[in-house]
Amino acid sequence: APETRAAAGARTRSGPAPVTDVAELCVCDLLVAQCDVNCCCDPDCSAAEFSLFTTCSVPIVTGDSRLCSQKAAVYSLDVKTNPPERIFKLIDQVNPSVFCIHATNYKQALSFPSPDMPTSENFDQLLKRFGSGSFSAEPDSWDMNPDTENPSDANETSRYEYGVPVQTVDAFLRLPSPVVSSWCSDANPAGFLVNQATKCTRSVSMEKCDTIQALSMLFYINSSILAKCHEFVFQVNITVRSIAVQSLNGMWTLPHGSDALRLPMILDALCINIVLGVTYHITYTDAGEIIEAAAAFVLGAINKETLSIQQSFEISFTQANTEPVALSGNPGYVVGLPVRAGFRPQRYPFPGEINTNKYGQLTILQSTSSQDCLAAQGARAPVLFGYNMISGCTLRITAATKCQPLTQTLLDLLKGQNFPEYVASFGNSQDQDVLDWVPITHLHTSEQRISNTFQSSCQIPVSLEIEVKWTKYGSLVNPQARIVNVTATITTTTLKQLPSGRERTIPITSSVVFTDISSPAEPGYKAWPTINAKLPFDFFFPFV
Numbered sequence: 001a002p003e004t005r006a007a008a009g010a011r012t013r014s015g016p017a018p019v020t021d022v023a024e025l026c027v028c029d030l031l032v033a034q035c036d037v038n039c040c041c042d043p044d045c046s047a048a049e050f051s052l053f054t055t056c057s058v059p060i061v062t063g064d065s066r067l068c069s070q071k072a073a074v075y076s077l078d079v080k081t082n083p084p085e086r087i088f089k090l091i092d093q094v095n096p097s098v099f100c101i102h103a104t105n106y107k108q109a110l111s112f113p114s115p116d117m118p119t120s121e122n123f124d125q126l127l128k129r130f131g132s133g134s135f136s137a138e139p140d141s142w143d144m145n146p147d148t149e150n151p152s153d154a155n156e157t158s159r160y161e162y163g164v165p166v167q168t169v170d171a172f173l174r175l176p177s178p179v180v181s182s183w184c185s186d187a188n189p190a191g192f193l194v195n196q197a198t199k200c201t202r203s204v205s206m207e208k209c210d211t212i213q214a215l216s217m218l219f220y221i222n223s224s225i226l227a228k229c230h231e232f233v234f235q236v237n238i239t240v241r242s243i244a245v246q247s248l249n250g251m252w253t254l255p256h257g258s259d260a261l262r263l264p265m266i267l268d269a270l271c272i273n274i275v276l277g278v279t280y281h282i283t284y285t286d287a288g289e290i291i292e293a294a295a296a297f298v299l300g301a302i303n304k305e306t307l308s309i310q311q312s313f314e315i316s317f318t319q320a321n322t323e324p325v326a327l328s329g330n331p332g333y334v335v336g337l338p339v340r341a342g343f344r345p346q347r348y349p350f351p352g353e354i355n356t357n358k359y360g361q362l363t364i365l366q367s368t369s370s371q372d373c374l375a376a377q378g379a380r381a382p383v384l385f386g387y388n389m390i391s392g393c394t395l396r397i398t399a400a401t402k403c404q405p406l407t408q409t410l411l412d413l414l415k416g417q418n419f420p421e422y423v424a425s426f427g428n429s430q431d432q433d434v435l436d437w438v439p440i441t442h443l444h445t446s447e448q449r450i451s452n453t454f455q456s457s458c459q460i461p462v463s464l465e466i467e468v469k470w471t472k473y474g475s476l477v478n479p480q481a482r483i484v485n486v487t488a489t490i491t492t493t494t495l496k497q498l499p500s501g502r503e504r505t506i507p508i509t510s511s512v513v514f515t516d517i518s519s520p521a522e523p524g525y526k527a528w529p530t531i532n533a534k535l536p537f538d539f540f541f542p543f544v
Contacts, residue, residue, distance in 0.1 A: 022073045023090055028058045040075035040086050051083035062093060068100035069093070117432070158228040159288030165189035166282070166290070168223040169235065173280070175313050176200055176214065186214060190280065190315050192288075197314040206304050209271035210264045214311075217261055217297055220278050227290050234289075238280075241294040246276055248301060262299060269303060276300040280315040291320060328385060329427020332473060332480025335386035337427065338362070339468065339483070341420035344434070362423060362486075363416055364466065365510040367391040373413055373508050380416055383466070383512050385427075385481065392509035399498040403458035414464040414490070414510055423468075423486045440486045447493040463491040463509045472518040484517070 026041035035045040040056035054077075061073040072093040078085045118126055160166070166173040172189040177198035179185040184200035202214060213219045217240070227234035243262065244252050262273040277298035284290050302309060328337035341362040363380035373393040381391065395410070422437040429436035446459065467487045472479035498504060 022061050022063055022071050025061050025063075025073070026058075027061070040077070040088075041073065047085070048083075050077075050086040053077055053084070053086070056086075064101070064104070065095070066101045067104070068095050068102050070095075158231050160192040160229055160284065160290065161288060162193045163191045164229065166192055167226040167229060169226070169232065170223050173223075173225060173315075174220070175280075175315055176202075176311065177313070184214065184311060192284075193317050195316050197312070199310060199312045201308050201310055203308050204271075204274070204302055204306060206266065206271045206302055206306065209274055209302065210266065212264075215264050215274040217263065217273075217275060217299075220275070220297075221295055225282075225290055225293050228288075236290055236293050238293045238295050240297065241281070242296045244296075244298045246298055246300040248303075252298075270301045271303075272301040273299050274302060274309070275311065276309065277312040278314070280313075282315065282317045283320050284317060285320050327428045328424075329481065331426040331428050332482060333385040333427040333470070334481075336384050338382040339385050340424035340427070340429065341422060341440075342424075342431070342437070343418070343421050344437075362420060362466075364389065364464070364512060365391050365393070365414060365508075367393065372396075373410075377409075377413055383468075385468075385470075386514055388511075388513050390509065390511040392507055395506045395508055397495070397498065397504045397506060399500045399502055401498075403460070403495070407458065407460050410461045410508065411490075413508065414461055415488075419488075423483055425483050426480070438483055438486055440488055443487060443489040445489060445491045447491060458495055459492045460495050460506075461490050462493045462506060463511070465489045465491070465510075466512045467515060468512065469515045469517050471516070479518075 028036055028039035029042045030036055033044060035049045036042045038053050038055055038057040041058060041061060056075045056077060059075055063070050070093055072091050074089040074091055076087045078087050116122065116126060174186050175188050175190040175196055175198060176184040176186050177188040178200040182201045184202045209215055221238040221240065224235040224237050226232060227236050245255055246252050264271055264273050275297060279296040281294045282290055283292035328334060328340055338361040362383040364383055366379040366381040368375060368379060371393050373395040422439055425436050425438050468483060469485040470481055470483045473482040474480045
């Protein structure tokens, strides 16, 4: 009985089957289907080629050197024989170190998953899990049958991952694109979470337009999408979201019943309802499962003179139960799009992420037709990248006006209720990338307005000046606009107490200035450098 329990305990402590076989590993096998010189583990080498080797470049192949015990493949050459022969041995290698890994039982350590970022919501949960002096990641029990598939592993393999082709019942979701030339190739699969936009040329003929599959809507929606990889149980049909019809002169119209299927047909010397563009929109869950697919079409017409058409295709992905974030460029800012801004919450000691306001934009005071500051409260205009802007209003002050309430009212008028603390350096900066956000520097200046008529005075803000410094980032061929500094300057003035019955009107202004601080080109730089040299007459021989 004791021996039986000991044997059972040994089986329980034994780890799972090894992930890699060292006999099949070969780090020096670099050439495909060819023998690498002195690579004794190359399976492409024959016995005759082994006999020409002078040494083994990789004499031993092992797995993880931190394991206490593992298999090792040993390669050598027997030069005493004629011809020389390669000798292969598979031995058990023991690690003499006291600190070694007995078994690789923690499967998550074999990859690099994204770590959980501590936040105010999950901090208590992570502290309970990892807050003690030590914690164990060892599973409760070993699976004694390596052939039995773990349900969690099945879920991992069935979920879509980034870049994996979106599978359909017959093959995969097609996104035609040009390959070698500009002509369309239907063999391009749409990758999961890979937003793409392609344009290509397709040969057409009006007489055969109703028989060319790529010109029909059915070609793009007749196959259902698999909700999970390699699982045919759950399928998602592609629905038609909208149909736009383009005339021969390029004008678009939305016909009645725009979601009805329209097939190519010849009518009055024209072939109508041919596909000119398709836009897919895929909705997925955080578990990597596709739950909805929709397509928007642009249909057109061709005549007898038309020999080819240009088709455009696009696909985008949106996670369910999330709100899309409007970007202002990818990656650099685009002129005319809003400058993105937000706040950084206090989550000590963790950096957290940037929280954006309602629209995630930097705003200034918006001018109104009445030019009355009190009527303009709450009206804001977004700051558009590259556009210098100025706005303002007038404020009427009487003797009954109180200083402190007026000061706060003007600050709220100039800066808004929630003036942001950070500005995104790029148009596509993510909220969690804190280093991609530039802090706003606040400055204060004052104007001295002296009057000997009144005895008391107070300081009130009268203008807000925002300066955005940006630079060209990246390649000279395609530079990207990047914001490097933002300064907000509040200018105050001295307001003296007015006598009873007197009024005073003060202008309130708000402005934005964009300054390009890119380094100028060096003196003598030419955009298209030339070389004044003559090649030898036989430079391209024997080619013409």
